[in-house]
Each structure stands twice: as C-alpha cells, then as structure tokens.
Amino acid sequence: MDMEQQVEHCHLPIRGLNLHVAQEGKGERGTVVFLHGFPEIWYSWRHQMLAVAAAGYRAVAPDWRGYGLSDQPPEQEAASYDDLVQDLLAILDALSISKEPGRPEADFGRYDVKRVVRTIYILFSRSEIPIAKEDQEIMDLADLSTPLPEWFTEEDLAVYASLYEKSGFRYPMEMPYRSLHKRQPTEDPKFQVPVFVVMGEKDYVFKFPGVESVLRDGIMEKFAPDLKITYLPEGSHFVQEQFPEKVNELLISFLKDHPVSA
DSSP, X not given: OOHHHHSEEEEEEETTEEXXXXXXXXXXXXEEEOOOOSSOOGGGGHHHHHHHHHTTOEEEEEOOTTSTTSOOOSOGGGOOHHHHHHHHHHHHHHTTOOOOOOHHHHHHTTSXXXXXXXXXXXXXXXXXXXXXXXXXXXXXXXXXXXXXXXXSOHHHHHHHHHHHHHHOSHHHHHTTGGGGGGOOOOSSOOOSXXXXXXXXXXXXXXXXXXXXXXXXSSSGGGTOSSEEEEEETTOOTTHHHHSHHHHHHHHHHHHHHSOOOO
C-alpha cells in the first residue's frame, strides 16, 4: 500500500485557523506526536510514523500554522513561539490526547491534597533548600511520621487542603514560578510607595544565590527608595504564620508611620 494511502489526514479548527494533521495507527500502546521544524512539514516524519504505528502506537504529525496544508495566520509579523505551544495543546485536546503532567504535578499526584500541603509546609519551613536526590522526588523527603512545624496545626492543614481540593496545583505551578521568563521588562522599575519587608533569618530563600546580597547590600533600595526591612531571627519562609503577633505588631506600626489621607 502506498504511504499516502496509509496515513489519514484531517483539518482541525484550532484557535481560529484550520490546521492540518496527519495520523496513522490505532494507539493501543499510546500516542507519539511528531513536530517538524523548517523547512520540513509533517511529511518529514513519514518513515517514523509508519514505524511507530506498526509497533502499536498512534502517530500524529501536524503542520504548524503557516506551514504546508495548514492555514496562514492573519498577522504573520506577530508570530511567536507561544502560538506554537498553544496550538499544540489545542491539537492534543481536539484529538483527546492526554498531556503528561509536569514533574511537580506528577510527584504531587501520587498523594492526596492534604499530604501534599503537609509535606510542602514541613520542607519549606526549614532553613535549607529542599533538594531531592537523583532517585527521589520532593514528596519523598518527608513522610507522615515527620511532624508539622509547631506553629502549623492540623486545623490549619485541613483548611489549606479543603481550598486546594477546589483549585488543584496545576495553575499555582504555572503562576508565578514557570511564568517568570514571560514577564515583560519594565523601564526604570521603581516602587512609588513605601515598601515594608518582613523576613525570617532562617528563610531557605536566603540560600539562593544573590538573594541575601539584594536585601542586605542596598541593591533593593534602587528599586524601592522608601524601603524598610525587618528580620526575625527565628523566622522561616512562612513568617506571618509562624509569628503572627509579631508580624501584626510590625505591620500596624508601619501603617501608623505612613498614614494615608482620606
């Protein structure tokens, strides 16, 4: 049988464009998605598509927007890699292909929400950055025998768990951490209001390169001219929960020192 006769072709309505997708195989063992570069189109994967289909997989190879049999985007000068990512995710959804979770999501997915929140509070309330070994994941660094921080109660844990049962962890993983590289640069970034920072001396964040220098060596003042920083000697990353009375006292004092006219 001719190769072109074996491969199925369709057009999917994706984000306002009709994108061409070539497919082959039943997918008993899963799906393999092939993505071309320039100057290729889907056809560059023809040999591999037939091979993985014969091995029991579903082979899928789209033409990117603007390539081959796919529609041209209306504003070609506005092209961005983000368009390709969003197109791909929409294609996977349209073809009912599951998207593998990121590493943290896969790690968290092994346990219920309460166990995940418990482990995070245990690990990130310490003064060292929690780092899993090569054969470990973060969730392996604490178990149910590891006590909660003394200032974090089972009742607190239950509240957190009930709220994350609703939202899950997918978006919190994206925003803010995975989205930092997408931030647009701000010209002459500077706070125009008083800034107050309360940090624990035992916050693991201090162990990241450059953080302590930014806070202690006057670098932060370049961006926040009216800056006050207070350090709590025994404070952790969650200082507002660990020492609520002290943080409240500092906060009220700062607010009184900076009255706002009605």
